[in-house]
Structures are given as structure tokens and as C-alpha cells.
Amino acid sequence: MLKVKIFEKNDEKMKFMVSDLSLGMAGELRRIMTSEISTMAIEWVNFIKNDSLLWDEIVAHRLGLIPLTFDVQFYSLKKECKCKDKGCAHCEVTLVLKKKGPCIVYSGDLKSTDKKVRPVYDKIPIVELNEEQEIELEATAQLGTGREHAKWQASVVGYKTDEKKKDFTFNLETASGLKPEEILTKSIETLENKLNELSKRLSDSK
Numbered sequence: 001m002l003k004v005k006i007f008e009k010n011d012e013k014m015k016f017m018v019s020d021l022s023l024g025m026a027g028e029l030r031r032i033m034t035s036e037i038s039t040m041a042i043e044w045v046n047f048i049k050n051d052s053l054l055w056d057e058i059v060a061h062r063l064g065l066i067p068l069t070f071d072v073q074f075y076s077l078k079k080e081c082k083c084k085d086k087g088c089a090h091c092e093v094t095l096v097l098k099k100k101g102p103c104i105v106y107s108g109d110l111k112s113t114d115k116k117v118r119p120v121y122d123k124i125p126i127v128e129l130n131e132e133q134e135i136e137l138e139a140t141a142q143l144g145t146g147r148e149h150a151k152w153q154a155s156v157v158g159y160k161t162d163e164k165k166k167d168f169t170f171n172l173e174t175a176s177g178l179k180p181e182e183i184l185t186k187s188i189e190t191l192e193n194k195l196n197e198l199s200k201r202l203s204d205s206k
């Protein structure tokens with residue numbers, strides 16, 4: 001079991017120390033925290049109307065970068081879902097957007113079909129609409145990992161070490177709808193599973 005000591009935490013950031021790590025394990029833990037933890041982001045956008053000055057692709061790209069909250073227990077990665085990648089309520093969420101100018105359309109204007117799936121921040125600007133311009137779209141969000149695309153990156157992490165003691169101090173900042181503590185807990189669990197599997201494989205090969 002890895003020993004973790006938390007120094008500071010809030011909803012965005014966390015500072016903690018993990019003891020008795022090798023340099024390789026510390027790097028692996030960082031990689032897990034940024035790239036292997038699943039988060040929710042918009043993947044598909046169906047435009048019904050877009051009179052704005054921005055192309056559909058640009059609006060879709062902006063929508064993809066909005067961090068979304070979600071119920072970790074409820075949602076699965078599409079490819080690991082019971083529906084076998086077909087898409088169902090456990091792996092996909094629909095969000096709709098319908099606005100008429102003049103106005104600035106913000107992340108908070110997205111209406112989700114699941115109240116637990118919503119933008120972490122309401123004031124991320126998406127597009128500006130002039131008089132009489134309209135935008136109407138239906139977006140589909142799903143889980144993914146930072147390894148697949150940066151928009152699913154769970155967090156930004158830096159660390160430093162006291163080499164003699166093998167203690168590593170990490171600074172983690174969430175980049176997703178997950179709280180720093182959720183990312184840490186899931187990451188430690190993932191690292192421990194990897195280490196157990198490795199030691200099992202080593203003892204099997206003896």
C-alpha cells in the first residue's frame with residue numbers, strides 16, 4: 001500500500017506527498033493522473049442551425065474543451081459499456097444549445113439531459129451572436145482519457161523529490177469535472193493494481 005499525505009486541498013488544487021516511490025513509479029503515477037483517468041467531454045455535435053461567424057468545426061472544438069461534471073459510478077467508457085460501444089444512457093449524454101442574438105453564448109447555456117452532467121464553469125464564452133443570428137445544436141458527451149485526446153485530460157500535475165527519502169511531493173490541479181481528491185484516489189488505485197499485477201507476473205515466472 002502506498003502512503004499518501006495530503007498537505008492542502010480545495011475543489012481545484014491539491015498538494016500531497018507519496019512516500020517510498022521510485023522515480024519510475026512517480027512518473028507513472030503522474031501519467032495516470034493526467035492521461036489514464038476517464039473524464040467527460042463533448043465528442044459529437046449535430047448542428048441544426050449556426051448563423052454565427054464561426055465555422056461549425058470551431059464551435060464544436062470549443063464545446064469539446066468545456067470540462068463537464070459527471071457521476072463517476074454511473075458512467076462507463078463507451079468501449080467498456082454493457083451496450084458494447086453502441087451508445088446508451090450509461091455511456092452517452094445529450095446536451096442541447098439554442099440561443100438567439102444579440103448575445104454571447106456561454107457554457108452555462110448548454111442544457112443537459114442529465115442534471116449531474118453540466119459545465120464546471122458557466123462563463124466560458126463559446127460564440128457571439130449578432131442581431132437575428134441563431135445557433136441550435138445537439139451535442140453528445142462521453143467519457144474518454146487524456147491519452148486519446150487532450151480534451152479528456154483529467155489534471156495537470158507537477159512533482160519534486162527529496163532523493164534520499166524517496167518522498168515525492170505532487171501538485172495536482174484538476175482540468176476536468178473531477179475533484180482533485182477523486183483523481184488522486186482513482187490514480188493510486190490504478191497504480192497499485194499495476195504494481196500488484198507486475199509482482200504477480202514476476203512470481204509466476206519464477
Ligand SMILES: [Zn+2]
Pocket residue numbers: 078081082083084085086087088089090091092
Ligand atoms: Zn453504453
